[in-house]
Amino acid sequence: MKLLVLCALGALCLVPGGSCDHVSAAQMQRDVNNALWKIYEDIRDPHLKELSETFDPLSGHYDDDGVSAKKLMQEYNDKRLLEQKHWFSLFNTRQRQEALMLYDVLEHSTDWETFSGNAAFFRARMNEGEFVYALYAAIIHSPLTKHVVLPPLYEVTPHLFTNSEVIQAAYKAKMTETRTRIESHFTGSKRNPEQRVAYFGEDIGMNTHHVTWHLEFPFWWDDAHENHHIDRKGESFFWVHHQLTVRFDAERLSNHLEHVDELHWDDMIHEGFDPQAMYKYGGYFPSRPDNVHFEDVDGVADVRDMLLFEDRIRDAIAHGYIRDHHGKIIDLRDDHGIDILGDVIESSLYSPNPEYYGSLHNTAHMMLGRQGDPHGKFALPPGVLEHFETATRDPAFFRLHKYMDNIFREHKDSLPPYTQQELEFEGINIDNFYVKGNLETYFEDFEYSLVNAVDDTENGNDVEITTYIPRLNHKEFSFVADVTNEKDHDVLATVRIFAWPHEDNNGVPFSFDDGRWNAIEMDKFWVMLHPGHNHLDRSSSDSSVTVPDVPSFEFIKDRTDEAIKHGHALHLEEFESSLGLPNRFLIPKGHKGGLDMDLVIAITDGEADAGAEGLHENTLFNHYGCADGTYPDKRPHGYPLDRHVEDSRMFEELHNFKHIQVKIFHQE
Numbered sequence: 001m002k003l004l005v006l007c008a009l010g011a012l013c014l015v016p017g018g019s020c021d022h023v024s025a026a027q028m029q030r031d032v033n034n035a036l037w038k039i040y041e042d043i044r045d046p047h048l049k050e051l052s053e054t055f056d057p058l059s060g061h062y063d064d065d066g067v068s069a070k071k072l073m074q075e076y077n078d079k080r081l082l083e084q085k086h087w088f089s090l091f092n093t094r095q096r097q098e099a100l101m102l103y104d105v106l107e108h109s110t111d112w113e114t115f116s117g118n119a120a121f122f123r124a125r126m127n128e129g130e131f132v133y134a135l136y137a138a139i140i141h142s143p144l145t146k147h148v149v150l151p152p153l154y155e156v157t158p159h160l161f162t163n164s165e166v167i168q169a170a171y172k173a174k175m176t177e178t179r180t181r182i183e184s185h186f187t188g189s190k191r192n193p194e195q196r197v198a199y200f201g202e203d204i205g206m207n208t209h210h211v212t213w214h215l216e217f218p219f220w221w222d223d224a225h226e227n228h229h230i231d232r233k234g235e236s237f238f239w240v241h242h243q244l245t246v247r248f249d250a251e252r253l254s255n256h257l258e259h260v261d262e263l264h265w266d267d268m269i270h271e272g273f274d275p276q277a278m279y280k281y282g283g284y285f286p287s288r289p290d291n292v293h294f295e296d297v298d299g300v301a302d303v304r305d306m307l308l309f310e311d312r313i314r315d316a317i318a319h320g321y322i323r324d325h326h327g328k329i330i331d332l333r334d335d336h337g338i339d340i341l342g343d344v345i346e347s348s349l350y351s352p353n354p355e356y357y358g359s360l361h362n363t364a365h366m367m368l369g370r371q372g373d374p375h376g377k378f379a380l381p382p383g384v385l386e387h388f389e390t391a392t393r394d395p396a397f398f399r400l401h402k403y404m405d406n407i408f409r410e411h412k413d414s415l416p417p418y419t420q421q422e423l424e425f426e427g428i429n430i431d432n433f434y435v436k437g438n439l440e441t442y443f444e445d446f447e448y449s450l451v452n453a454v455d456d457t458e459n460g461n462d463v464e465i466t467t468y469i470p471r472l473n474h475k476e477f478s479f480v481a482d483v484t485n486e487k488d489h490d491v492l493a494t495v496r497i498f499a500w501p502h503e504d505n506n507g508v509p510f511s512f513d514d515g516r517w518n519a520i521e522m523d524k525f526w527v528m529l530h531p532g533h534n535h536l537d538r539s540s541s542d543s544s545v546t547v548p549d550v551p552s553f554e555f556i557k558d559r560t561d562e563a564i565k566h567g568h569a570l571h572l573e574e575f576e577s578s579l580g581l582p583n584r585f586l587i588p589k590g591h592k593g594g595l596d597m598d599l600v601i602a603i604t605d606g607e608a609d610a611g612a613e614g615l616h617e618n619t620l621f622n623h624y625g626c627a628d629g630t631y632p633d634k635r636p637h638g639y640p641l642d643r644h645v646e647d648s649r650m651f652e653e654l655h656n657f658k659h660i661q662v663k664i665f666h667q668e
């Protein structure tokens with residue numbers, strides 16, 4: 001068993017026997033900053049540079065007897081690793097294996113000397129994309145790096161977050177050593193109606209949210225290897241993409257566009273896409289014209305395979321069970337079914353039978369990503385769909401996910417609706433529910449640094465090169481509820497708030513059942529209700545489904561230097577997890593005349609729901625899990641709106657449920 005010793009400044013020491021090397025969180029943060037600074041250049045920091053030359057991975061401290069380090073060193077010595085200055089995609093099997101070999105080495109490092117030594121050693125020798133991926137994944141999952149804040153990826157690898165025009169302007173600024181502030185535009189032209197919602201799919205915060213989720217819940221996660229199980233990973237896969245899907249639809253409505261139509265293998269891909277973005281190394285991201293038929297992709301899959309996998313999955317849903325690869329039946333018709341189905345559809349290593357059900361989501365990303373060059377005739381690099389950073393830029397991403405979301409709905413609709421007794425919370429009445437403040441959205445300019453995008457020399461001057469781009473934001477508001485607890489003692493309650501657009505693009509109101517499927521999760525929190533009257537006032541900025549903006553790389557570096565200089569703590573706790581949608585996107589863009597939304601609050605029995613202790617006083621859990629990895633809510637994601645509703649009157653009769661209508665305005 002590992003002996004954990006808490007060092008000064010909160011750094012965790014995992015050296016067997018407990019001899020701590022007294023590395024502070026700030027020192028770790030400094031090494032991480034330096035390892036990620038100018039990732040395509042030689043290491044600048046003298047300490048890391050020296051480590052990269054002197055550290056021997058085979059002499060480090062590991063909890064796997066150095067097996068991972070030996071394996072990677074063998075590959076390195078055999079010159080089998082991908083070269084530097086080459087694109088990297090997680091969906092490329094060999095490249096993923098290499099990145100994960102490094103991940104394993106870092107993950108199994110039991111002290112900071114070993115972790116940072118390996119980071120420095122392999123930073124100098126492995127492909128930059130593989131290195132960044134492995135380091136981010138390791139920092140997220142290793143107990144050593146619990147307090148390390150990840151610099152925003154859009155400032156580490158900016159090529160994956162902006163278009164080529166901006167990047168070229170940045171190169172020019174660097175060449176001429178001219179301080180420059182570059183204006184960014186969303187991809188495409190006004191002739192493309194999809195341009196109206198590009199602010200969602202191309203938002204750098206949204207892209208960061210998406211890539212972070214996939215880093216926290218990786219499809220490659222192997223329990224046997226990592227010694228730990230990720231709670232409800234498959235269900236989380238469903239939920240995070242379901243929320244992206246319904247949020248995107250709400251943004252479309254706000255912009256007078258139809259709901260997203262699902263993509264289908266038999267049908268044309270109506271929407272083409274030209275990413276107008278380039279790799280740091282490897283040329284431009286391939287484009288796809290309008291109205292192409294799906295083609296088989298060499299080395300990936302045939303359209304026929306995709307249809308077959310889909311049929312098998314739909315069949316399983318209709319039967320209410322799947323079969324694992326030993327032929328054993330696994331029931332889907334309960335709360336846990338969605339978790340299994342998520343594992344199957346993604347598919348992750350948790351899938352009980354990938355041989356039979358395939359890997360619908362991951363293969364689809366590659367199929368769709370390669371439609372511009374399905375037979376590899378032009379040797380194009382991977383498409384935007386083959387990177388979690390860039391995938392949502394292509395409107396086809398949302399069509400693809402609508403397709404899978406509809407499969408998930410088939411399953412959810414096959415479950416019996418909740419009964420009134422199941423949803424009731426005896427003795428709890430919501431007397432009043434309203435929004436305090438205006439629901440109002442607006443666009444603002446956001447600026448970030450491109451200094452890590454451009455080439456550099458040791459002697460070159462660093463000039464400030466930034467870009468700015470409009471991004472959606474909203475004014476602060478709060479959800480207010482007056483709640484009576486008729487009992488003579490305190491009760492723990494779970495508060496769940498959702499919103500959905502009131503009507504479709506033709507002005508036809510959604511039925512309750514369609515509305516609740518399109519519900520956007522606004523917040524979820526636990527409170528202790530005292531006997532008698534309780535006044536709940538929950539600020540929009542406290543929402544547990546969102547995260548604050550990630551601070552800039554510069555800010556993190558400055559904080560780190562200060563902490564080291566004065567020997568105090570980092571004070572970056574609130575940014576330790578960037579897992580969640582940016583709070584700016586909590587509500588969809590409004591209208592001049594007000595976008596009509598339905599807003600509901602459900603207060604359910606916290607004692608029965610809570611998956612952890614003290615949730616009403618704990619601010620360290622977020623929507624995707626507590627600090628210790630357990631999921632805080634025992635109910636399914638989306639509860640109590642996750643199941644089919646036959647008669648909405650049942651909901652309206654509940655004393656612990658309130659349904660109101662609100663309008664979201666937009667300030668031009």
Ligand SMILES: [Cu+2]
Binds near residue numbers: 214241388
């Ligand atoms: Cu995704």
